[in-house]
Amino acid sequence: MHEVLTEALICHLGFVADDGPVVLPTGFGVEGETLYFHGSVAARPLATTPGRQVCVTVTLLDGIVLARSSFSHSMNYRSAVIFGVPRLVSDPGEKVRALSCITEHLAPGQWEATRQPTRKELAATTVLALSLDEVSVKVRRGPPIDDEADVAAGGWAGVLPVVTGWSAPVTAPDVPAGVAVPRHIRDRADG
């Protein structure tokens, strides 16, 4: 589970709105057995979730499984599906730690490199904590599994691996000439 949560960049947060289920992509962070996510105080998903059941799904797609029969096609993936009722984080210390954790998850080394949130910014941010108690982890790995008759009939089968990586950092236009890309960003892009 922790491998999936560490490697994935975003999660999909599901909750039930008045008119049915809603699934939205969002960033997250993990500290110990708690998953943190956040949003604007004004935003709909966050406004609706505290105290209500949610489902947070984290998926890593590892490959397309190409079989000899269309029926046996599949995907190699690792997923964690987390169920629970999020807790609103109100303690200022925990809130800052949670935000640090969310920022570091998206960009390791970045929290210390940036201007920390002001009291006003903290007040404008809703942070939710979800316990990692109820998690269903699923993994599919390996080659396609075709029926014997299909294997005997011949033809190619295998896996086309999916890879996620980085391309070169793009410096913002309002950065003065001569300001270098920080090492923690450069290293990640190269690594």
Next chain:
Amino acid sequence: MHEVLTEALICHLGFVADDGPVVLPTGFGVEGETLYFHGSVAARPLATTPGRQVCVTVTLLDGIVLARSSFSHSMNYRSAVIFGVPRLVSDPGEKVRALSCITEHLAPGQWEATRQPTRKELAATTVLALSLDEVSVKVRRGPPIDDEADVAAGGWAGVLPVVTGWSAPVTAPDVPAGVAVPRHIRDRADG
């Protein structure tokens, strides 16, 4: 919307089970204004969704937006959030077309290259159709937007682009020596 649906490999399907929201990753295909997805007749998500409201979310993560203040961090992404009540596909012709569409979405050129489903396999597969009538598309592009004071304070800011691609196809161990990787798979991996 069609750009997002074409480029994304999987979607996240959200529905409301007896004990709350559930979000699961799944493959899909698109034909005109219909999104198709499928699963085993025995599987829980498919069994619960026909006739009930679902939310299907398709997300492409394009980059991590690295600002000077932690508060202005963000992500560049394109997402389509589709709401509706899926229709069970029972017409055999439409069912085969939908499965072809789902297979071709995951692996273009693959449907014609593989053994088509038997009547028994078709019966074991539930196919659902979701109209693309009610879709919310969101896009964030471009550099971080920091407050003037943070820009004036100096420091680097920019975007670290996320790229998704392929690595070399892995042939299944039960494929006899000498069977080549088909051209449509090779071209995709190279392209």
